[in-house]
Amino acid sequence: MKKLTLTSEALFDPQTAAPVRRRGNRESRVPEIIDVSINVLIAAGYAGYTINRVANDAGIRLSTLQHYFSTREALLRATIEEIANRYFERFRGFAENRSRSPQARLESIIDEAFTGFAKTGLLAGVIESWGLAQHEPFARDVAMEVQKRFTRLFAQLVGEINPELSMEERELRGALIVSSCEGLVIFLRWSEDDASRLHAFRKAVKVVWSGIGKAGE
Template sequence: MKKLTLSSTAIFDPQTAASVRRRGNRESRVPEIIDVSINVLIAAGYAGYTINRVANDAGIRLSTLQHYFSTREALLRATIEEIAKRYFERFRKFAENRSRSPQARLDSIIDDAFADFVGPGLSAGVVESWGLALHESFARDVAVDVQKQFTKLFAQLVGEINPELSTEERELRGALIMSSCQGLVIFLRWCDDDASRLHAFRRAIKVVWSGLGKADE
């Protein structure tokens, strides 16, 4: 191995140092800005969302925020994509847990969804993202892509539960489970039932999803 020699010019070159600083800032700043953006979307709603408020809540100048996200659309796109990613990664973790049966994995997704959807939090960001998608084409495009990802995830799980199903039938049932999951976001957000009724409802959802997975074509 040849001896590596670094000159002081290379080490202390202003442009090189600035590049490293920018890289480090982006790696830390972008996730921080998106976290704040999610909170603003939840608190203010898509109608009241502004990049000025995001910058203010993040404690940075608007020009600094625009260095990373030049427009409101760019920041909102990254924000709703991150919300979807967080849910997808959670559900994917359950779906790909090979130590459990396919049916048990599907049940775990329901349990996780119920625990999250019944309280205030990230699910409110999902609702606001859908509202935004009704008015902004870029948000609608993201929503359509996200729906396809989740549908595919559920279809793969259905295929493991019932390998005899055709690809088309798996996709159809994956879509039905996805539509049920989307409905849960809305239903549980405004549901005022007590814990026992919610528990009964959760068990009923498991029966419905199980039926979609196990039923013959």
């Protein structure tokens, strides 16, 4: 047998070397996994949700997924936090837009609720998160913390509309608006009303929220 010589060029020639699947880093892989996880939660519901399906739909091994999220609870926690955060950041963008009056900002959030809630499948993810919170303490803790964040956001906006209100009253009214917003999630998820009826309902919500913000103590 003739002597076989392999050069380093031959070993590492990109044209001849076998392709190697690159591992994603945390910055890119985690958001990808959470996106898939959201889709699984929406499609399968919290009762049918499994990390095996998330791994399969993401095209990765279960062990790879567990490198980033060791348990179903850890991944679900990150998933429902991300769902809430997407809505929160969108609402905060309107609430903190100082180029508009506080009242106009409040009304823009209502407009966003009607257009955003109605057009995105993420709404189903919100409802599934609430269903999970009925059965899993960790999900209930997340839901309560999310509710507090939204309450503070609206309380701050109410305070700008009506500066004479006490902090306690602002918090109360912020909570009232949050409860109304949560009702909108349910209403819009299954509403079969036509565009004209939804428009009228949107105007009515603006009247209600405006009254909550402007009324004296």
